[in-house]
Amino acid sequence: MTPPPLGRPRRKGEPSFDPALDDLPLVAARDALHKGRWSDARRLLAETGEDWDRRGHRLTVLGEVRTSVAWAQEWQLAEPDSAAAAALLACGTVFRALRGQDAPEAARDRCLAAARMAPRDPTPWLALLILARSHGTDDERARAFDQVRARHPDHHHAHHLMAACLAEHQRDDRDDPLHEVYDFAAWAAEQAPADSALAVLPVVAHAERYRVLARAGLADRDPTASGHWATRRARQVMKAAFDWWLEWDEDADDAACHPRRQIDLNYLAHAKLHEGRPAEAAALLGRIGPYVTRAPWSYPDRDPRQALRAARRLVLGTG
Template identity: 75%
Template sequence: MTPPLLGRHRAKDGPAFDPALDDAGLAAARDDLVRGRWSAARRLLARTGEDWDRRGHRVVVLARGTASAAWAREWQLAEPGSADAAVLLACATVFRALRGQDSPGTARALCRAAAAMAPRDPTPWLAVLLLARATGGHDERARAFDQVRARHRAHHHAHHLMAACLAEHQEGDHDDPLHEVYDFAAWAAEQAPPGSPLALLPVVAHAERYRVLARAGLTDPDPARSGHWATPRARQVLRAAFDWWLEWDTGTPGATGTHPRRLVDLNHLAHAKHHEGRHAEAAALLTRIGPHATRAPWSYPDRDPAAAFRAARRAALGVA
């Protein structure tokens, strides 16, 4: 899935959303980096250590800024041996390439250089996967994903990206229940360690397929009318995911905040539960997500997202 646009902002009468989610240290470092001060990013990444999921999330958010590559380059000039500076520069250059401001070849070379400086770190390969989704073929994406997984088998963002890549492979004019994205998500969920948020990946796969079908005009752009969430397969996936969330959320104090990107999973599940018609369960999830709740990225692709979110939240909370 593609992360939302950079920056903390509030659409008029709409939900606030910050891609840093509940990572206050990341938000502060990102804001400093926008102003050309990279020392906070340096300290943040040093503290992150080998928490690979958190590191990937932090590097991606820091790298999305339009000036991030310039400031990362300045940091690298000051500390040429810094693997953190190298990976931030590589990821920022990937985003420049995705915006058409740099070449994919330059971005790939910087990613490989960053990977050579920190062989255990999956983050440079996550950046390669981000680039390959837009500019590479299936084999390149698969190789990048394999490199990430070789370093961290349950890498959250990489699995989301592969689900999005596979979902975008479209043959025919309908949703195939045997589509490869569903097999991939089921396999990843089965392979995930106990307590891993990858248990929710089948929901993400179902959501990504809806996004692709809706954008292609192959299903109703209103998720509630599309019937995509009412099939037996979808209901089974949602039931299993909600049961996992109940066990995980009640059994792990402060669990949602453990890794900010888990809020992305819960947001997917909340909207899917709403469109399935299970408003009480959706309300429980929206309440747990709190101020970070926003529209799911696949919801209502042809309608105003703020209005769609408000309608979904009112229905889920039983407010007229």
């Protein structure tokens, strides 16, 4: 079983919210990086190869380690031509900038340097998009996203980030049914391959809009009571996404093996809770396993573990 994140004790019976998900090699490499053993991260990224979704996930998780910049710099001293070391340094500097420990300009420069060392890798541009969400303009976010898509059109994390960024555009005091985030999500889902997890992006867009509206006081902070999940649009996107999951699940032996699959099943599970369909939510949670991802859009100012435990108790008799 995956150990809990360092410094975050787990209470008995509570779901774990580890950004590494069930990626055991990533957990081991992250723990080694905490101790200064960057060779484990080197080996992990070499094994990841050009699985760009998994590479992006692994580098962002490793980059969040508070000592990642120092160890990436040591790695670069040993291997100055390592594109993986440059990418880890870029990701680590981005997260330092987000914590106010480094200048955004320094993080931006390191992302561009990493991109020059690995022209085919979308991960440095993903890091730039993460940075631009908090320290950039709309044009900078769009440029970073376009660079990711040019290298990997189906990039999962980048599409989620853009949905979140667009959802935060609020022009008046209501929810616009023609909001640009809905158009973006529908376009991306239509452009994606038939088996792509981006089929769930319209659910993500609907969820991100709820997050923005609830935090602005324009929607009830109780997701079920808000009515946001009872609209015609919500019913349509949920039906399409759940139909995709049922069709995909029939052909998949490892339903939760990939980080993007886990994240999207998590979105579907939360949305099913808000629809008032706990049985379907619990079935999805069962497919994900014990390491459910945190969905901050779902419960503004509330602990999401309460709803997850309630669903498990109701349907599975656990938690």
